Amino acid sequence: MLTLRFIPYNEIHALSSYDRIKKIVDLAKEDQIILIEGKLKKTEEVELIKRTMEEISDKFKGIEIAEVNPQENKDVQFFQKVKDEVINFLLGDRIGFTVIGPATIVKEIKQDPNKIQLLTKDKKK
Amino acid sequence: MGLYGPPNGGKTTLANRICEDWLGETMGSVSRIAHETREIQIKEQIVVKSGNKELMFNLVDTPGIATKIDFEDFMKSGMKKEEAKKRAKEATKGVISSIKWLDEMDAVVVVLDSTKDPYSQVNITIVGNLAARNIPVLIAANKVDLKKSNIEGVKEAFPQYDVIGISAKYGNQLEDFYAALFKLLD
Numbered sequence: 323m324l325t326l327r328f329i330p331y332n333e334i335h336a337l338s339s340y341d342r343i344k345k346i347v348d349l350a351k352e353d354q355i356i357l358i359e360g361k362l363k364k365t366e367e368v369e370l371i372k373r374t375m376e377e378i379s380d381k382f383k384g385i386e387i388a389e390v391n392p393q394e395n396k397d398v399q400f401f402q403k404v405k406d407e408v409i410n411f412l413l414g415d416r417i418g419f420t421v422i423g424p425a426t427i428v429k430e431i432k433q434d435p436n437k438i439q440l441l442t443k444d445k446k447k
Numbered sequence: 448m449g450l451y452g453p454p455n456g457g458k459t460t461l462a463n464r465i466c467e468d469w470l471g472e473t474m475g476s477v478s479r480i481a482h483e484t485r486e487i488q489i490k491e492q493i494v495v496k497s498g499n500k501e502l503m504f505n506l507v508d509t510p511g512i513a514t515k516i517d518f519e520d521f522m523k524s525g526m527k528k529e530e531a532k533k534r535a536k537e538a539t540k541g542v543i544s545s546i547k548w549l550d551e552m553d554a555v556v557v558v559l560d561s562t563k564d565p566y567s568q569v570n571i572t573i574v575g576n577l578a579a580r581n582i583p584v585l586i587a588a589n590k591v592d593l594k595k596s597n598i599e600g601v602k603e604a605f606p607q608y609d610v611i612g613i614s615a616k617y618g619n620q621l622e623d624f625y626a627a628l629f630k631l632l633d
Contacts, residue, residue: 364575368546371514371572375539380532384515387568425515431568 324355324427324442331359331416339363343370346422350374351382355423355440360416361389382424388431390438391418448504448632449548451577452558453569454481454511457589461558461615462488462508468621469493474508480524482538484510487548495625502632509548510541512569549576554583554631561588561612562595565604574605585631586610587624592617 327349334342343366349356362370367387374385421431421438432439450458462474475488488508495502516538521531555577559565577584585608588601592614602610611627613620 364572364579367568367572368549368576371512371569372543372546374514375516375542378516378535378539380518383517384513387514389568389571425517 325353327354327356329356329358334358335360335416339366339369342366343373346370347373347377347385350385350422350424351377353424353427355421355428358420358422361418361420382426384425385422386425386428386431386440387420387422388438389418389420448628449507449509449552449555450558451509451545451549451555451573452511453560453567453573454513455479456511456558456560457587457615458511458558459484459488459508461556461587461589461613462490462506464615464618464621465493465495465506466490469495474506480521480526482511482513482516482521482534482541484508485534485537485541486510487544495628497625497629500629502629504554504632507548507552509545510538512542512545512573513538514569516542549580549582552577552582554585556585556587556628556631558587558589558615559601560590561598561601562590562593565601570604574608583631584608585627587615588612589615591619 337345342362346356347370370387378384421440423431423440427442428440429443430441432441450462452458459475459477463477466472466474470490470493474490475484477483487510490506493504493506516535518531518535521534522528526534557570557573557577559570574584586601586605588598588610590596591598591612596612598610598612609627609630611620611624613624
């Protein structure tokens with residue numbers, strides 16, 4: 323059974339960066355798929371990758387992550403993302419949402435402007 | 448100057464090409480198996496020449512940045528379990544090193560496999576962090592010798608950066624790449 327955990331903006335942004343990342347990694351380690359309202363700061367994303375690497379084990383293989391901004395098409399979304407990097411560096415962003423799934427469950431996250439596809443792994447017999 | 452990107456994009460192949468062209472020696476080993484480079488590698492005082500101009504820099508080849516590492520993937524490449532686990536552990540440390548070294552860079556060439564989707568979150572995170580740190584970036588769309596190569600796709604994904612299509616393996620369009628390096632590091 324897949325568990326999808328929604329975290330509203332107010333809940334995630336009330337935490338410090340350290341606690342925010344810890345919470346995400348802890349939930350991923352519990353095999354939960356996390357849907358966060360808004361986006362992480364870019365510095366938090368690399369911190370999330372770093373923390374994920376520190377936690378990798380035989381059981382926890384890492385994460386799949388994708389940011390989605392449904393209001394924009396793919397090209398504009400990416401262009402806008404990089405354009406807004408510096409502005410968002412300190413402020414973060416509550417537009418769109420972020421999907422994070424444990425790599426043991428989520429094989430790949432495909433995104434397009436109108437939908438997001440989580441390709442899951444077959445359960446081993 | 449750092450070479451950054453996801454695993455198997457061709458960072459070390461490009462590093463070897465640069466070092467062979469200007470130092471007459473290679474930098475590191477390459478492999479079809481991901482995470483071949485698991486430690487930061489540095490070559491100092493590389494001098495690139497173009498006409499009367501010279502460019503000197505230290506080249507830093509970094510382990511590929513990934514969000515997941517599964518030792519079982521290495522076993523699929525024929526490694527034994529213990530060897531695969533060791534490689535996975537080293538690979539995780541390599542990713543951490545790459546991230547720690549971001550702050551040391553004066554300029555970065557992001558090396559991407561042009562046969563793959565450029566819109567991956569790892570690519571977005573790497574480029575986003577370089578932008579946030581005001582580090583100049585050049586995108587090398589590698590593997591243009593392959594049929595599936597899509598340089599236009601990479602250009603569309605990174606419209607605000609110079610994107611140079613290259614084949615680090617065969618040395619295609621390296622002149623354009625070196626010209627772009629002068630522009631990047633000047």
